[in-house]
Amino acid sequence: MKRLRAAVLAVVALGLMAQAKPVLVPDVSARRVEIRYSFTGAQLLLFGAILYPRGVVPEKTPDIAVVLRGPVQPILIREKEKIAGIWMNADSSRFRSAPAFYAVASSKPIADLLDERTAAIYEVGLQNLQLSPGTGALPEKARRFEAGLIDLRKRGGVYYENPRGVEISEGVLYRARISIPSQVPVGTYTAETFLIQDGRVTSVATRDIEIGKSGFERWVSLVARRHEFLYGLAAVFMSLFLGWAAAMVFRRRF
């Protein structure tokens, strides 16, 4: 009897799930990235499973896009122009929320997955970042500066798109590798995973990743911020001592 009841329950449960959409169960290889003296960047593995209603994998495998985004910063971008034979800063534009890091990996190019409007709503793809340009800026000007910023950061390795960066195996498991260069700022990063079926986002899941300094590095930046005077003195004395030590060592030698 007990076995029968369990079977009935299982069928009922599956029936309930049938009305639901597929669910994403995401995870990341590290919830916290520690920056130490030898930190040269990190490789994150973002992986997970797609749970389908009734456990049936559809014939047409859905697609996955994974977005890793760093803390947002307000910035001012200046543009150089040649004036009287000299390149100098002429125009400038403010953006209130530029992410310090933005990487998107997907199983197909974003343009093939989502229409422009949907991609813009979910901020998937570099062209769809909401940088919030300062008030009063002309749209063309804001676009020009946006393109400049994205190009600059793309070459710096902190903004990138990998249109074939997500692997989906058996239609159920997915994984994406995203590398973070060493010059990213510390803070809370969010990894968003989008399940995309027929041009629609059917499921979204988010995980936070902390990137922080630890050990000596953390201590140095804390002292530099909280005890500026002692830190300055320490820097001066370090240089005086090293200079003096070298002079002493070399006096014996020559």
Add this chain to the structure above:
Amino acid sequence: MDIYLPIAGQSVNALLIIALGGLVGILSGMFGVGGGFLTTPLLIFYGIPPTVAVASATTQITGASVSGAMSHLRRGGADLQMGAIVVVGGLMGSLVGAAIFRALQASGQIDVVIGSLYVLLLGYIGILMLKDALIALGTIKVKAPEVRPRHNRWVASLPLRWRFYKSGLYISPLAPFALGFGAGILTMLLGIGGGFILVPAMIYLLGMPARVVIGTSLAIILVISAGTTMVHALTTRAVDIVLAGLLLVGGVVGAQYGALLATKMKPDLLRFALAIVILIVAGRMALGLAWRPDEIFTVEYL
């Protein structure tokens, strides 16, 4: 060997930074310049944020000038009385310079002003030194060897004269004070130790004998750069102690070899070499102003 810099917030190749420090250290020991005019642009070129580069290079200059100044002091080649007056002027000048710096930064034209000042100053000093060195080496013949006054006519006309025994001069202390003041402003604006301004100015304007010029200038740079490091630590908080340490390890050793080389080389050849270095840097900066820069856009954090 990669090392993460806690304040700059990125990792760098430690050996490359040490080598850079060593190269600048040799120059610093040889010519009595702090070497900031080489360190700062090279660090920025490497990808270090400009404020961190300027602040940490200042710290490195202190260390490089200690070992240089000590070895010159030991040989008796410094006029500390003259140095003290220049330092007082320099510290006042740096306060004025800081105010100018902030105003230029707000308008976004700081890069162009720095670049133009570098080109004008280095070009002028470089040509002046090159001409002098060539005359001394006998490459150029001067038709009528005119009798040059010991020091500049304006300097000689200043009131209130003091005796500077070490330099063998009898001039007004207002002249070195004004020199320090001007050097202080430029130090703050250009993120340099000021040595390449002080050395020629002491030779050509004050008429100090070459044997005390380098030691004196190093002693001045030592005090001014230590003061500027403190100002940076308190205001910009951009001094990266790890970056400065790496630069110093190379710098202090390089400075010792530089000082040794200076005693073995003919002073006129030394002056010729410095003139060439200065002109190369000036030429590079001039190209940087006129050529299309690699980056049209720059990001400033608010």
